[in-house]
Every structure is written in structure tokens, then in C-alpha cells.
Amino acid sequence: MTRYRKAITYVPLAKWLTIEMATLIILSMFWFTESRLAGYSAFIGGLIFVIPNAYFAHRTFRYQGARQIHVAVGNMFRAESIKLALTAIFFAAVFTLMEPVHVPALLFTFAVMVVLGTALRWLIRPQPQR
Amino acid sequence: MEMVFIAAALIIGLGALGAGIGFGLLGGKLLESTARQPEMANQLQTKAFIMAGLLDAVPMIGVGIAMYLIFVVAG
Numbered sequence: 704m705t706r707y708r709k710a711i712t713y714v715p716l717a718k719w720l721t722i723e724m725a726t727l728i729i730l731s732m733f734w735f736t737e738s739r740l741a742g743y744s745a746f747i748g749g750l751i752f753v754i755p756n757a758y759f760a761h762r763t764f765r766y767q768g769a770r771q772i773h774v775a776v777g778n779m780f781r782a783e784s785i786k787l788a789l790t791a792i793f794f795a796a797v798f799t800l801m802e803p804v805h806v807p808a809l810l811f812t813f814a815v816m817v818v819l820g821t822a823l824r825w826l827i828r829p830q831p832q833r
Numbered sequence: 834m835e836m837v838f839i840a841a842a843l844i845i846g847l848g849a850l851g852a853g854i855g856f857g858l859l860g861g862k863l864l865e866s867t868a869r870q871p872e873m874a875n876q877l878q879t880k881a882f883i884m885a886g887l888l889d890a891v892p893m894i895g896v897g898i899a900m901y902l903i904f905v906v907a908g
Contacts (some may be wrong), residue, residue: 712875732874752893763882769871778858783856783889787849788900791896798904806901813897829879 705712714764716757719820722827723753726819727812734808741805748795748809752816755789758782764829837907841899848892855888 727749735742762782764774797804864869867874 712879759885760882763885764878767875767878769867769874770877772864772867772874772878776863776897779881780856780860783852783885786889787852787892787896790893791845791900794897794900798900798908806905810897810901814894817890817893821890824886826884826886828883831875831879 711832712764712767712829713832714760715827716760718827719760719823720757722823723756723819727753727813727816730812730815734805734812736771737808738805739742740803741808744801744805745812747804748812749816751790751793751797751809752813752820754793755786756820758789759786773778807821834907838900841902841907844895844899844902848895852889852892856885859884859888 727746730749731742731746734745759782762785763775763779765778797809843849859881863877870877
């Protein structure tokens with residue numbers, strides 16, 4: 704009879720956040736050379752992705768294991784809905800409250816961070832620890 | 834002006850529809866495969882999480898563009 708030891712998946716959330724923030728600061732510095740407003744807008748655009756994404760990763764792995772997989776799937780659905788809603792709210796807040804905004808810097812940095820976030824999940828995967 | 838709102842609604846609506854279908858299939862397959870092989874649950878959850886990142890990339894960018902259309906172009 705085969706015995707299966709329980710494994711807890713370690714989510715490298717801190718590592719992901721560090722790399723994302725470092726890339727975001729580099730991108731903001733790049734846009735800062737064009738104008739101060741562009742650099743600031745680029746930083747805000749990156750944050751609009753980073754904050755909901757961190758919430759999604761945290762909530763998805765709150766429950767683990769075969770016994771609680773139905774709760775984990777439900778949490779994943781809720782986390783995705785909240786992530787999309789948070790993104791829409793943040794964009795709406797930036798476009799209404801932040802009066803001078805450099806839109807190309809904001810949207811470009813946001814799109815780059817979306818691609819980077821997906822690539823980071825692929826490259827630095829959550830590891831099961833025994 | 835109304836066309837801008839229709840465009841934004843189409844972007845958000847179709848993006849949400851695609852993400853909803855994708856997440857439904859992903860969650861269903863995750864439950865099904867975990868029921869078949871419970872010892873693989875953690876690995877399957879990790880793979881589902883990676884695929885979720887691929888799934889929601891396009892709707893996220895769509896939401897950004899739609900908000901730009903609503904609050905900057907039309908506003």
C-alpha cells in the first residue's frame with residue numbers, strides 16, 4: 704500500500720512582489736525621463752495590476768488539499784471576480800480623481816505588468832513542501 | 834458619444850464572458866481531476882493557478898481600455 708505524505712504548497716508571494724515592484728520602478732524611471740507626470744502615471748498603472756494580483760494569489764492558496772478542493776475552486780472564482788472589480792474601480796478612480804494623467808504610460812505599464820505577472824507565475828512556480 | 838459606451842460595454846462584456854467560460858472549464862476540470870487522483874491535488878491546484886493567470890490577462894487589459902473609453906474619451 705502506498706502512503707502519501709501531506710504536502711503544503713508554498714506560494715512565493717514575496718518573491719513575486721519583489722520582482723514586480725523592481726520592474727515597476729525601472730519602468731517608471733524609464734517613463735520619468737520623458738516627464739515627471741509620465742513616470743508617476745506609469746507607477747500608478749503598475750500598482751493597479753500588482754495589488755489585485757497579490758490578493759488573487761493570496762486568496763487562491765488559502766485552502767489546499769484534495770479534501771478542500773471545492774472550497775479552493777470557489778475561492779478562486781471569488782478571487783477572480785474581486786480582482787476584475789478592483790481593477791475596474793482603480794482605473795475609474797485614477798481617471799476621475801487624478802486629473803492630469805499620462806494615459807499611454809499608464810496603459811503601457813499596466814499591460815507590461817500583466818504579461819510579467821503571468822510569466823513570473825510560470826517561471827517561479829509555487830513549490831510543494833513536505 | 835453613445836457608440837463609445839457601446840464599445841466599452843462590448844469590451845467588458847465579451848471579456849467577462851470569455852473569462853467566465855474559461856474559469857468554469859478550468860474549475861470543473863480541476864475538481865474532476867482531483868476526484869480521480871487526490872494525491873495530485875496540490876500540483877493540479879498550482880497548474881490551475883498558472884492557467885488562471887493566462888486566462889485573465891486579456892480581460893484585465895480590456896477593462897483598462899474600457900475604463901479609458903468611458904472616463905477619458907466620453908467623459
